Amino acid sequence: MFPVERLRGRAMAGRFQAVSKHSNPLGNRVQPRGTGRYTFGLALSAGLAGLLYGYDTVSISGAIDFLQHRYHLSTMLQGLVISSIMIGGVVGAAMAGFLSDRFGRRRILLAGAAFFFVAALWSAFTFSPFDLIIARIVGGVGIGLATALAVTYITESAPTSIRGTLAFSFQLLAICGIFLTNVINYFIAENGSLFWNVEWGWRWMLGLGAVPAAVFFIAMLVVPESPRFLIQQGREDEGFQVLEHILGTTRAREQVEVIHESVVRERELNASFLDLFRPGLRKALGIGIFLAIGNQLVGMNAISYYGPTMFKHLGFGDNTEFLAASCVGGVELVFTVIGMYLIDAVGRKRLMAIGSALMAVFALLISYAYLIGDQTLTLVAVMLFTASFAFSMGPIPWIMIPELFPTFLRGRATGICTAFLLATNWAIGQFTPLMFERWGGRGTFFLFAICNLICLIGVITLVPETMDRMLEDIEYDWQPRTPMASARMALASAGAQIRWAEITLARVENERMQAMGVIEQAERERVRAHKQLFELENQAAALANAQETARLAEEERWHAERVAHTVNASIVEPKLHHTTRRSDDDSSTMEVDENMVDAATISIDVERLAEAEAALEILRKAKESSISQEADEPEQSAEDRAREDQAIDTVLDFLDKLIVNKKQ
Incomplete structure (x- = not known):
């Protein structure tokens, strides 16, 4: 039976061959769903910018x-x-x-990765604080370029349902950078003397920042451009290909239409940079x-920058201040992972409100401590x-x-x-030392509370809450509500609807062409299946004939063996036991059923000719032996000997005829 699954697989593989010659900007392939590995790969590649940000945040705290x-x-x-x-x-x-x-x-x-790579190596080979400041400003340009666009890239590429989780990769990798750098700083400080650390240790702390920069640069070499940027630039084919890997064919088409509609509406409204201030x-x-200022004013970076110094002033010594900072980094890593699971379930706004309230309480607790x-x-x-x-x-x-802004x-x-x-x-980095110097930890963290x-x-x-909302839906919330703006929006929407209909x-039409291609391919597969089915049926019939021939040959062999056994029994055993077989049973045993011999004659195959010749030779020898034994058996009657000779002659004649016929 021809396997149906194989037929279906071939039909799917050749589904669009019939329509491949037609031009279609949305493509003819069908990818039922997006590729999770591809999507997470994009997010992690861009999220490596967070690793740079986290590394720099802490590496200087160990070196200062x-x-x-x-x-x-x-x-x-x-x-x-x-x-x-x-x-x-x-600036960046x-x-x-x-x-x-x-x-x-x-x-x-x-470009951001390249700036930071150069600056990290430059920082390691400076010989004055002013050289170091210049090198760090250059690295800062790279940090600014990367951090400003990394989450933007992820946001423009991620599916709506997991956009927050994927964008969290930036912060997760930043925290990984902070934690790993704390650990690296601890091992560098612990394994070198104070003199070595003052001369070389801080150079290793800063120079190792070139490693995450190189990894980030290589990762961004292999990922595509943001799909929304591509569509905005009129490169819809390329944008669709990226979205198809992320969302699947059907959802990618819908997304392309929505983004295209939004871009066209913005152009018809003569959208410009100045709209940002209207x-x-x-x-x-x-x-x-x-949100940007709040991210910093809550006070976390005061701990990130000056954590080891804070702990040292509190009484931690013998490099245990670095170990304490590593523990804080470990806690931050664990709760960042927890936040990654909560953000698309609990919501952005609720998590920020809960976190701000808790930080206010714990900042007061630090002040009290x-x-x-x-x-x-x-x-x-x-x-905490x-x-x-x-x-x-x-x-x-x-x-x-x-998420707040239009494309x-x-x-x-x-x-x-x-x-x-x-x-x-x-x-925060500039004035935290002054705040600690003048107000101490108590006043500084009271201000942060x-x-x-x-x-x-x-x-x-x-x-606002942006969870589970498309970026284009969020964009609509900021449209002005004046009569003129409403009229322009209505005009743009009407034009967008016409284009959407087109x-x-x-x-x-593309789907109709695809369906025609499927029908044509399926018809070819049906004909091929019928042909293969016919060939398989012929093969099955030939196999059955071969099995029947083998069975008949086996039966012929079995009949031939019975004939030989009967002849041996009729000749040899009477010779051995002639003294006990004087009755009429002896004569009946010696008789050979001519009908059975005839049946055997008809059934004997050419392959059994050698066996028949061997049986003939045995009978001839048996007859010669019987003649030589007549002198030793005077008690056997002439009638018995005549009956045996007649039976042997009959078998010999039949076997001679069979052999002659088969040879002819």
Whole structure:
């Protein structure tokens, strides 16, 4: 029986051969669903920018104490060494959006990786604090370019249902970078003397940043451009191919139509960069800037930058301050993973509100621990503060900022918000030493508690929920509600609907062509199947004939063996037991059934000729033996001997005839 599964497989493989000659921008292949490995690969490749960000955040915290010994830095210069990278970061982030709208997200991410790679090696070979500051500013440009666009790239590529989870990869890899760098700093400091660390240890801490930069650069070489950017640039075929791998053919077509409609509407509305500062999108920009500043003002980066120094002042010694910082990084990693599972289930807004409230409480607890001088309570409170940050205000602002803006402004608007984020980061890095010097840990974390309360109020009152919403749906929320804007929107929507109808007609025609190709291919497969079925039936019949021939040959062999056995029994046994076989039974045993011999004659096959000749030779020898024994058996009657001779002669004559006939 011809396997149906194989027929179906061939039909699917050749489904679109008949229509492949027709041009269709949406393609003729059908991919039922997206490829999860492909989608997660895109997210992780872009998310490696977070690894750069996390590495730099902590690598300088391990090196700053040794730099202080080497260059005798003042408090202000110490803050500038740490925060200088964010000066470059603000510049890079501000340029990232404009450059990415012109050259694409992927190329600018590659440029960011290259900047940071060069800066990491440069930092390791500097010989004055001012050289180091310049090198870090150059690295900051790379950080700004990468961090401003990494989450934008993920947001534009990810399916709506898991967009938050995939965008979380940026923060997850940032926390991995922080944790691994803390561990690396600890081992470098632990395995070298103070003199070696002051001369060389800090160089290794900073120079190893070239490794994640190289990995990020290689990863971005192999991934495609953002599909929304491609469609915005009129490269719909390429954008569709990327979306098809992510969503599957049907959903990719729908997504292409939605994005195309949005892009056309924006063009018909004469959308420009200045729209970002007009009613509607101005509110989105304000929310984005609020989230960017809140991400830094909550105080987590004060711990990331100065954690080892904080713990050392609390009484940790013999490099255990690095071990304590590593424990804090481990807690942040664990709760970042937890947040990754919660973000598309609980929601962005709710997680940020819960996290802000908890951070306000734990910041007050840290302030109290400083007041009473309890280092254990301080460490525990810092860990709880870090855990609250890791699933809320740490990753979610990075995720939500690109979600707020339309495609034609997303890169530039995200760049502006990231510039505010990095500028605030610079302020934290620059002024935290001064705050600790003047107010101590108690006053510093009391201020951070107030900032967290402000953040909580802003999240509740200003920030919208974007979970499970398409980017184009979120974009509609910011459209101005004036009569003129409504009329222009209606005009653009009408034109978009006409184009959508045209695209739908083209899709239906494409599906009709596909169906015709399926029918043609199936007909060819049906004919091929009938032919194969006929051949298989003939083979089955030939096999049955061969089996029947073998069975008949076996029966003929069996009959021939019975004949030989009967002849032997009729000749040899009477010779051995003639004294007990004088009765009429003796004569009946010696008789040969001529009918049986005739049946055997008819059935004997050519293959059994040799066996017949052997039987003839045995009978002749038996007769000669019988003649030689007559003299030894005088008691046997002449009648018995005559009967035996007659039986033997009869068998010999039949066998001679059989052999002659077969040879002829």
